[in-house]
Amino acid sequence: MSKPTEDELRPFFATIAARDTISDEEHRALVSAMGDRRVIAAGTDIAREGDRPPVSTLVLSGMTARYSTVEDGGRQITGLHLAGDFVDLHSFPLKIMDHSVASISRCTIAVVPHAELKHITEQFPHLTRVLWLLTLLEGSIHRQWLVAKGRLTADEQMAHLFCEQYVKAGIAGLTEGGRFALPLTQTQLGDALGLSIVHTNRTLQRLRRTRAIEWQDGIVQILDWDMLQELGQFDGSYLHLERVPR
Amino acid sequence: MSKPTEDELRPFFATIAARDTISDEEHRALVSAMGDRRVIAAGTDIAREGDRPPVSTLVLSGMTARYSTVEDGGRQITGLHLAGDFVDLHSFPLKIMDHSVASISRCTIAVVPHAELKHITEQFPHLTRVLWLLTLLEGSIHRQWLVAKGRLTADEQMAHLFCEQYVKAGIAGLTEGGRFALPLTQTQLGDALGLSIVHTNRTLQRLRRTRAIEWQDGIVQILDWDMLQELGQFDGSYLHLERVPR
DNA sequence: CGGTTAATTGACCCACTTCAAGCGCGGTGG
DNA sequence: CCACCGCGCTTGAAGTGGGTCAATTAACCG
Numbered sequence: 001m002s003k004p005t006e007d008e009l010r011p012f013f014a015t016i017a018a019r020d021t022i023s024d025e026e027h028r029a030l031v032s033a034m035g036d037r038r039v040i041a042a043g044t045d046i047a048r049e050g051d052r053p054p055v056s057t058l059v060l061s062g063m064t065a066r067y068s069t070v071e072d073g074g075r076q077i078t079g080l081h082l083a084g085d086f087v088d089l090h091s092f093p094l095k096i097m098d099h100s101v102a103s104i105s106r107c108t109i110a111v112v113p114h115a116e117l118k119h120i121t122e123q124f125p126h127l128t129r130v131l132w133l134l135t136l137l138e139g140s141i142h143r144q145w146l147v148a149k150g151r152l153t154a155d156e157q158m159a160h161l162f163c164e165q166y167v168k169a170g171i172a173g174l175t176e177g178g179r180f181a182l183p184l185t186q187t188q189l190g191d192a193l194g195l196s197i198v199h200t201n202r203t204l205q206r207l208r209r210t211r212a213i214e215w216q217d218g219i220v221q222i223l224d225w226d227m228l229q230e231l232g233q234f235d236g237s238y239l240h241l242e243r244v245p246r
Numbered sequence: 247m248s249k250p251t252e253d254e255l256r257p258f259f260a261t262i263a264a265r266d267t268i269s270d271e272e273h274r275a276l277v278s279a280m281g282d283r284r285v286i287a288a289g290t291d292i293a294r295e296g297d298r299p300p301v302s303t304l305v306l307s308g309m310t311a312r313y314s315t316v317e318d319g320g321r322q323i324t325g326l327h328l329a330g331d332f333v334d335l336h337s338f339p340l341k342i343m344d345h346s347v348a349s350i351s352r353c354t355i356a357v358v359p360h361a362e363l364k365h366i367t368e369q370f371p372h373l374t375r376v377l378w379l380l381t382l383l384e385g386s387i388h389r390q391w392l393v394a395k396g397r398l399t400a401d402e403q404m405a406h407l408f409c410e411q412y413v414k415a416g417i418a419g420l421t422e423g424g425r426f427a428l429p430l431t432q433t434q435l436g437d438a439l440g441l442s443i444v445h446t447n448r449t450l451q452r453l454r455r456t457r458a459i460e461w462q463d464g465i466v467q468i469l470d471w472d473m474l475q476e477l478g479q480f481d482g483s484y485l486h487l488e489r490v491p492r
Numbered sequence: 493c494g495g496t497t498a499a500t501t502g503a504c505c506c507a508c509t510t511c512a513a514g515c516g517c518g519g520t521g522g
Numbered sequence: 523c524c525a526c527c528g529c530g531c532t533t534g535a536a537g538t539g540g541g542t543c544a545a546t547t548a549a550c551c552g
Contacts, residue, residue, distance in 0.1 A: 050483075068389065069481050074397040078389040090386075093379040093492050098386050098484040121371045129367055132378050133339040139381070140344050142388035143314065143324040149395045151320040151442025154540070180537050185498065194396025201500060233317050237296075238344040246339050400508075431530065445508050447532065 002010070004037045004110040008060040011084030011172035016130060018171045020246045026127040033116035036106055044103045047062030047088050051097045055111040056089045062107030063183050067191065070100045077192040079138065079146070080104075080165065082181075084172040090135045092117045105183040105218075129246045140238045149194050152233065154203045157193055166222055167236050178225070183218035203226055207231070250283045250356040254306040257330030257418035262376060264417045266492045272373040279362035280304070281356055290349045293334050297343045301357040302335045308353030309429050313437065314345045323438035324391070325384065326350075326411065328427075330418040336381045338363045351429040351464075375492040386484045396441055398479065400449045403439055405478030408459055411480050412468055424471070427463035453477070 009031065016022060022030075037060060040046070046064060047053050064087050066079040078099065081087045087101050092114050103109075121128045141164070148157040162182075169180035184192075190200035207213065212228040214221040222228065255277065262268060266424045268276075272285075285404060286292070292310060293299050310333055312325040324345065333347050338360050367374045387410070394403040408428075415426035436446035453459065458474040460467040468474065 035451070066389070068393045070393065076393040076396040078392045090382045093375050094382050094386070094486055095490045095492065096483075096486065096488065099389060118371075121375055125364075125367045125371075125374075126483065127337050128371075128374060129364075132381070135378070135385070136336045136340050136381060139336065139385035139388055140340070142385055142392060143345060146324045146388060146391055146395065146440075147314045147316065149392065150322040151316045154255075168264045186500095187498080194392070196541050197498095198500090198542080202540090205500090237342075239249040240340055240342065240344065242342065244341045246341065432532095433530075441530090442509055444510080444533090448508095451532090 002037060003106075003220075004034055004058075004060055006031075008037065008108065008110075009034075011060075011082075011174060012058060012086070014173050015084045015171055016132070018241050018243070019133060020130055020243060022127060022130060022177055026124055026130075029120060029127060031113050032058055033120065035111045035113060037110045040103050040107050040109060042103055042105050046101045046103060046109065047091065047097050048100045051091075052095055053091050053097065053114075055113050056092055056117065057087050057101070058110045058112060059083050059085050059087055060108040060110055062103060062105040063181070064101055064103050064107060065188065065192070066099050066101045069209075074192055075191045076194060077188065078142065080184075080192060082165075082169060082172060083174060086112075086131075089131060091116075093135075104188060105181075126246065133240075133246055137240060140240065144232065144238050148232075154193065154195055154199060155172075155206055156232055157202075158189075158203050158207055159212065159228055160234050161189075161193065161232070162207075162220065162222075163229055163234035163236070164239075165234045166225075167239060168219065171239070171241065178222035180220055181218055182215065182220045195239065250280055250284060250304075250306055250354075252277075254283065254354065254356075255280075257306075257328075257420060258303060258304060258332070260419050261330045261380070261417055264489070265379060265488050266376050266489060268373060272370055272376075274368055275373060279358050279366065280428060281357045281359060281362075282325050283356045286355060288348050288349055288351050288353075288414070292347045292349060292355065293337065293343050295343055297337075298341055298414035299334065299337050299343065299360075301359050302338055302363065303333050303347070304356045304358060305329050305331050305333055306354040309350040309427070310347055310353060311350050311434065311438070312345050312347045321437045322440060323434065324388065326430075328411075328415060328418060329420060332358075332380055333375075335363075335377060336384065339346050339381075344473045350434060351427075360382055372492065379486075379492055383486060386486065390484050394478075400439065400441055400445060402478055404435075404446075404449050404453055407435075407439065407475055407478070407480070408453075408466065408468075409475055409478045410485075412466065412471075413485060413487075417485075417487065422482055424468035426466055427464055428461065428466045481482060 057109045061083050067075055067077045067078045069075050148160050169175045186200050187197050190197050212224045307329050310327045311323045313321055313323045315321050394406050415421045432446050433443050436443050458470045
């Protein structure tokens with residue numbers, strides 16, 4: 001149990017820096033709002049539907065997913081989160097979780113008490129707008145997933161997801177030579193795409209056969225970014241990668 | 247051209263009041279932030295993808311939709327908005343529109359300059375959290391649509407959408423005797439559900455045959471709420487209808 | 493070395509799409 | 523006044539993308 005190091009917080013500040021500049025004072029305010037870091041095993045629920053968490057969770061390393069389940073036992077993953085993502089920052093204004101968040105791999109997380117966030121909204125209006133922005137990026141990604149699920153084929157949708165994860169990892173500084181970690185099982189990938197396992201497997205085989213990507217042992221290697229982007233009709237502008245004063 | 251009346255703003259304040267209580271001072275701050283009201287014809291774009299709107303738009307009457315288009319010309323509606331909805335409040339922190347918003351029926355709208363919203367974030371931290379909350383409800387609804395699209399059948403999904411629209415209209419005070427306005431064409435309904443027109447039509451016929459709803463001339467009449475809710479596996483908790491201090 | 497979980501494959505089925513056509517209605521221009 | 527058009531809705535028929543069921547293999551693990 002200890003505060004997260006500046007190094008562990010780098011992906012977080014990188015995701016902010018990709019959209020706006022914050023002052024040293026704002027930076028310090030965020031750092032001092034952090035509670036202790038914690039390591040959690042793969043497959044652990046971080047927050048559950050119906051919870052009223054007194055803290056929000058920042059991912060320092062590893063991958064998490066938000067998901068909901070339906071009556072017949074089906075599961076839909078509605079978001080994938082890596083280091084730098086404030087997975088349930090929205091529980092600060094919303095108060096009650098309307099879905100669950102779980103670790104997918106072993107993760108390091110830091111929690112930020114809602115009382116600290118409240119203090120930020122009272123003392124740092126610009127920083128508040130930046131945090132607000134972070135929660136809205138989520139919504140933007142949700143919309144893109146909706147478009148993909150509603151109007152693209154499974155092949156296009158899967159390519160789109162790989163594009164998105166690659167760009168997101170890049171922002172957080174977690175790519176190297178076109179490689180990044182995607183420690184998902186095919187079942188989980190299918191739950192994110194809203195596809196059956198069988199079809200997920202076959203779609204993935206087709207995608208691999210295009211030689212646009214490789215994916216082994218939880219590591220994706222981009223082989224042909226242009227092709228992948230075209231396959232997925234990917235246009236990253238919904239990720240709002242412009243440094244604009246907010 | 248004139249400021250919106252208190253009467254026109256009632257649905258807006260009702261959507262807030264369903265989640266939190268705001269002070270008279272906060273109420274006045276919102277009212278005074280409003281710019282002139284405007285009437286726009288059906289089928290008009292209010293904001294377009296790529297725009298950098300200097301204002302956010304509040305719907306006073308009528309229905310609007312947010313949508314994106316894909317390469318083959320397909321359109322996906324990612325949200326439906328009625329009186330009381332702040333359709334592009336998220337453009338305040340995000341700055342750039344990542345999708346378009348259009349009027350579906352003839353609408354009355356009011357615009358709120360971003361400068362006014364900025365002022366609110368500087369002077370009214372609690373009100374800021376409430377506005378933040380409003381933008382997060384959007385995300386919550388997006389997630390629910392994702393779950394429906396990914397894991398429910400077309401019949402379930404359509405029933406779910408009718409449930410959601412009914413509850414949302416109720417919050418805004420726009421229902422009466424189980425009736426509310428839903429001035430969509432079947433094509434638009436299909437675009438919201440991510441279905442073809444033909445299948446939308448047939449799914450709607452099946453739904454009508456259950457006698458859970460009637461839908462004529464843009465007016466929905468709920469006939470059997472329990473059945474509709476069950477058909478759509480609808481649980482409204484994602485709409486966050488709890489008055490909780492934020 | 494048995495047990496479990498992830499990935500894979502085959503076979504069959506059905507929910508949803510696409511293509512095509514027809515109908516009713518309101519609007520419009522000659 | 524009517525012929526014509528476009529749009530929204532509806533229906534039929536045929537095709538297909540993706541689901542379900544079932545079984546096999548491979549890797550890991552205690």
